[in-house]
Amino acid sequence: KSIQVSTTINGDPVEFLCTPDEPLLDVLRNRLGLTGAKEGCGTGDCGACSVTVNGRLVCSCLVLGVEAEGAQIETIEGMAQGETLHPLQRHFIEKAALQCGVCTPGILVAAKSLLEKNASPTDEEVRYWLAGNLCRCTGYDKIIEAVQSAAA
Numbered sequence: 001k002s003i004q005v006s007t008t009i010n011g012d013p014v015e016f017l018c019t020p021d022e023p024l025l026d027v028l029r030n031r032l033g034l035t036g037a038k039e040g041c042g043t044g045d046c047g048a049c050s051v052t053v054n055g056r057l058v059c060s061c062l063v064l065g066v067e068a069e070g071a072q073i074e075t076i077e078g079m080a081q082g083e084t085l086h087p088l089q090r091h092f093i094e095k096a097a098l099q100c101g102v103c104t105p106g107i108l109v110a111a112k113s114l115l116e117k118n119a120s121p122t123d124e125e126v127r128y129w130l131a132g133n134l135c136r137c138t139g140y141d142k143i144i145e146a147v148q149s150a151a152a
């Protein structure tokens, strides 16, 4: 049986129906057309599905859609303001901090969450914070550089 959920996504009120066992990631991608969050593993290991729920960074594959009731959710789709990219997005492009791009939405959401808590992180702090976000392409150094450039 489907359950009606009322939530806020990227500042907009949103209502959707989902089954009680349906992951938030599936709701975002399949019911709401927000395909920025990716399913890399579906088991909380890769971070490609990262979003924030009430300001807290989570793997949306591990959160149920019904847990979105009354919550404030931010996804990668809310990061740019219209045509204006977020500084993190700009620096990821400028530093070539992405290749296939599958990890990128999750890493951007995670990095934004870090910079909101710590505006001047050390390299070690960036690496520690992003330890749950796997990238099979870049070797990470450019990602760290891009986050640091955006923070500067």
Ligand code: FES
Residues within 6 Å of the ligand: 038, 039, 040, 041, 042, 043, 044, 045, 046, 047, 048, 049, 050, 059, 060, 061, 062
């Ligand atoms: Fe959620 Fe990998 S898809 S952590």
Ligand code: FES
Residues within 6 Å of the ligand: 097, 098, 099, 100, 101, 102, 103, 104, 134, 135, 136, 137, 138
């Ligand atoms: Fe391909 Fe990170 S750019 S997984």
